Amino acid sequence: MTETFDAIVVGAGSVGVPSAYYLASRGLKVLVIDRRTAVGQGENKAAIGGVRATHSDPAKILLCTRTLQAVSTWKQDHGDDIGWKPGGYCFPAYSEAVESTLKGLLPKQRAYGLVNDWVDADAIDELVPGIEHENLRGGTYSPGDGQVSPLLLPVVLIRHALRMGAELHVKERVVEYLIEGGAIRGVKTDQGTYWAPRVIVATGSDASRDGELLGIPIPVQPDSHEAGITAPVEHFIKPLVVDLRPGADGKTANFYFGQNHEGQIIFCYTPKELFVGTDHTSQSEFLPILAARMIGLVPRLRHLLVRRVWRGCYPMTPDGVPIVGNVESIQGLTLAVGMCGQGFMLGLGVGQEVASLAVDGRYELPPEAWNALKYERDFYAAKKEALK
Ligand SMILES: Cc1cc2nc3c(=O)[nH]c(=O)nc-3n(C[C@H](O)[C@H](O)[C@H](O)COP(=O)(O)OP(=O)(O)OC[C@H]3O[C@@H](n4cnc5c(N)ncnc54)[C@H](O)[C@@H]3O)c2cc1C
Structure with missing residues (x-):
């Protein structure tokens, strides 16, 4: 099978599903692929559903504030029950x-x-x-x-994404990232090849393996x-x-x-x-x-x-902060991984950022936040500072 999309999201979990939702809502033709049998079946369903903006890190505060804005009004805006409990x-x-x-x-x-x-x-x-x-x-x-149901949210979001034209492939594993001339061209799975100028890696606990496939270390343990x-x-x-x-x-x-x-x-x-x-x-x-x-x-x-x-x-990442951003060395590649213990509450906020990076070509977040999130950072800076 060979097909062409505007964007491919690898991983349909806490982050991949909202990313597909926001990409589709910005008018992109999106494919989301997951190796499991349905959306949200990775670490997403292990979460207990806590959603708070009250962090100490500016990036997490801002991303989770967006998530809270979306989930607290979801029922009145869209009519679906996502298990929101203020x-x-x-x-x-x-x-x-x-x-x-x-x-x-x-x-x-x-x-x-x-x-x-x-x-x-x-x-x-x-x-x-x-x-x-x-x-x-x-x-x-x-x-x-507040709290949201990790069992309900991805199902609701993917239904909306599919209605907006997104495509979901489950029981399909990405085995290769196709890179030519320093730019991502698509992915190869165990079932086919798909082309897109933008690929978003949202593979949760498996992200370091994607780093090996991409030839860039992704420090997620x-x-x-x-x-x-x-x-x-x-x-x-x-x-x-x-x-x-x-x-x-x-x-x-x-x-x-x-x-x-x-x-x-x-x-x-x-x-x-x-x-x-x-x-x-x-x-x-x-x-x-x-x-x-x-x-x-x-x-x-x-x-x-x-x-x-x-x-x-x-x-986990070494500094406890997620990796969200375009990778400078591979044009068209976005990482949205390393969500640590907060991926469920970060998901919708990160999804909005992923869509902004893909469509507008820039972060929506202010520099103090995206500097902390980008892939090209010193993941050990805080540890080195503490040893001084
Ligand atoms: C006990 C527990 C409680 C938690 N409670 C909370 C909480 O209250 N609030 C909160 O915000 N967070 C909580 N978390 C953390 C949260 O569950 C994670 O941070 C979050 O689910 C990570 O999201 P993700 O999208 O990165 O990964 P996932 O949700 O795991 O999604 C990644 C997806 O990628 C797929 N995948 C991987 N590799 C490939 C491949 N090669 N091809 C195709 N598909 C692939 C996987 O199948 C998976 O579905 C909790 C975690 C645990 C364990």
Whole structure:
């Protein structure tokens, strides 16, 4: 099979699907290809659906602000249910150190117009009824953040993209990038060859392999994280809750959970020691450790029935910042990879940027943001600075 398109998106995940959607909405004839059986079946479906703009990095703030604008109005603008649940993010503080870290982020976030306030312990208890009060100093609460269903969003977006003329090929793997005279010409898959002057690589945890195919190193190394979900209960927790304390179990760094639009409690933790690699096998220690942490923080959660657990990956870059931009050495090639633990919330914002790079030939973001995202950066600059 040989066909010609305006743009080809490799990977139909958290980033590839919104990229296809925005490219198609700008009038391009788009092909999106995924090696799995349907859209959103890679790391996308491992996400618990948290969407917040309240980061410390300007690029992430700006990209996630765009995502929030799109998801919070999606139902009224387009009529589809994407599982949007407003309710914000809450970071409770149980120590002076965490309080000062959280308060230190507020001025930067406010400079970008974000609402994130320090609230007292009683306000935290209203947001998360039954939260442990001993040593609770208060916490931050950002009401504009929220949650979206990672199972619904890609399905809704691809339906719109297809209606706008995009084409989706699943169960098809890109095995070669076609480059001639320093410019991308298309891709070869295990089933055919497709031509386009613009190719967007959005392959998540597999991105370093695409780097090998392209002859440019793409420093994305996945590490794995586990999550789980309970049966639904009556809505009682508004925000997504992030407990930044390391666990007394010695195995966990922070942990976070929330109640989704269907009333299910969805949860995960960050392991203290990283599990590098793409092994998606759930570990038997995850649930006992997580349950002890969650019940320790909110004892009334002990009555919940856990439905399932799973394991997925964060596609990490060395500096923890995604790679979004055109590659200078290969004309027509855009990278949208290395989304770390925030690819779901970055997806729509990154998709808009990908469309702008393809159609307008420039970033929409201001320089302080795109400089941090571009492929041609020193991925180890922050680490070198810290060693000085
Ligand atoms: C437990 C857990 C909880 C998380 N919670 C959140 C959260 O609350 N909020 C948040 O924002 N993020 C969260 N994340 C992170 C988020 O899931 C990822 O950052 C995001 O899904 C990465 O998106 P992506 O599009 O880069 O990759 P993916 O969604 O994995 O998409 C990449 C796609 O490329 C395809 N592909 C790869 N190679 C090829 C090829 N050669 N040919 C064809 N197709 C190819 C794959 O099949 C895949 O579908 C969480 C992750 C985990 C593990």
